[in-house]
Amino acid sequence: MEKLNDEQLLQNRDALATHYQEILGLLGEDVNREGLIKTPMRVAKAMQYLTKGYREDPAAVLRSAMFEEEDYKQMVIVKDIDFFSLCEHHMLPFFGKAHVAYIPKKYITGLSKIPRVVDIFARRLQIQERLTMQIKDCIQQTLDPLGVMVVIEAQHMCMQMRGVEKQNSLTTTSDFTGFFQQAKTREEFMNLIKNNR
Ligand SMILES: Nc1nc2c(ncn2[C@@H]2O[C@H](COP(=O)(O)OP(=O)(O)OP(=O)(O)O)[C@@H](O)[C@H]2O)c(=O)[nH]1
């Protein structure tokens, strides 16, 4: 997707606000009532914020704190990373926790960079499966570790507030590379994210 510069971003924000005003009217609202006067611009800003991941580079974030570390060859796990995303089918939120593990080969990254990568991919229109794969691919391609695994547990508002209306269902997705192809390695990760809270 093309990167927007600041000027285009502001122009798009104005255009979005105009459209949201029309949308409010089409929903049967009185667009001139006091509570709604600023709503179109608020929604425009909120939607640009919730999709700002398109304008950020996750690999650059990982590389910004990438260190050579030849000796540590065990799993590094960052678990319980809260995220909020929007499903691309309904543009309704889905949110939950991401758990990420990798086994370094030559490089490690600053720990905070993993949740930053999760956020960059989450702040786009997504499906949970693709979010899972993109995080995995970005870490694999940038750090070139011996393996990476991503598990995401999420609730989808499009399944809770509407549609099938199942309030307690949780969707789990996972994807992995390298050493995580071994069931034992996956088990170790799954045990570590379940326990020790
Ligand atoms: N695989 C996958 N499906 C998703 C995700 N988010 C939403 N969906 C599903 O996308 C599907 C879209 O199906 P459609 O039948 O075209 O849409 P719909 O008529 O609104 O479907 P219902 O939600 O069943 O009412 C639904 O089954 C949603 O539950 C996601 O992250 N991954």
Ligand SMILES: [Zn+2]
């Ligand atoms: Zn949906």
